[in-house]
Amino acid sequence: MSKIGINQLLKMKQEGIKFASITAYDATFAKLFDDEGMPVILIGDSLGMVMQGHSDTLPVTIDDMVYHTRCVRRATSKALVIADLPFMTYADPSSACANAAKLMAAGASMVKIEGGDWLCDTVRQLNRNGVPVCAHLGLTPQSVHVFGGFRIQGRDEQQADEIYHHALALQAAGVQLLVLECVPAALAERITKALRIPVIGIGAGNATDGQVLVMHDAFGVTSGYTPKFTKNFLAETGDVRAAVRQYMAQVADGSFPGPEQTFN
Ligand SMILES: Nc1nc(=O)c2c([nH]1)NC[C@@H]1CN(c3ccc(C(=O)N[C@@H](CCC(=O)O)C(=O)O)cc3)CN21
């Protein structure tokens, strides 16, 4: 298989073929995911929690992201590699460009930013400078202190409409991919149908075009509190490679996420 680009993901959306994606932070797992045909690998700022042991993603620096992006890039030949811009590194368009430049030079093919229509100028500025952008709406973990905890977003009608309009505005500004985290399944379905670009869900039901999981959650190795939307695929299979294949297969056939991993 050749390198996956945004056009392959667009085609999958148009054909109704659901795709999986997963986070990776190191070369060994990145190579394993790439070998198994995972189309999208995300170097998430969740690394602040699963790699560094912080209780949220805010302490992650651009240098941390650069280091892990390099590790993953070296080991990835086919998957689309997306890297998160960390907390407060894209507060204005020019700092977004300076920091995105570091992630792209480290080997990312797209950067992800958390937030809504206030990012439209930033998205245009990044696009003009050759940086494809994935946006992230819903439970945006960098805003955990605004939300007062990791809480489902978009439960009331007004907030759901706000998220919907942010998604449309970001698409119009040039965003090529959208992550929707921890929103009711019906809202995720409404947004997925309204958008031309692919939508990847996490805790957003099974109607999105793709799914993403933090790799540690997919293998059931996360200790302490594990979010409801995750599933331990290793428990079902007993082998890491088989777990990855099981995750991809259950996303493709629509059985993951099931009702027990979905918010209403
Ligand atoms: N291991 C891990 N998995 C993740 O999915 C993840 C991270 N880390 N770190 C960065 C963010 C933080 N995320 C989180 C963390 C906690 C919840 C959580 O506790 N959710 C509650 C919902 C509470 C409500 O009902 O509003 C849940 O029950 O799942 C959700 C997303 C998602 N991301």
Ligand SMILES: CC(C)C(=O)C(=O)O
């Ligand atoms: C969970 C995904 C979407 C993420 O942003 C991360 O891993 O940081």
Ligand SMILES: [Mg+2]
């Ligand atoms: Mg993230």
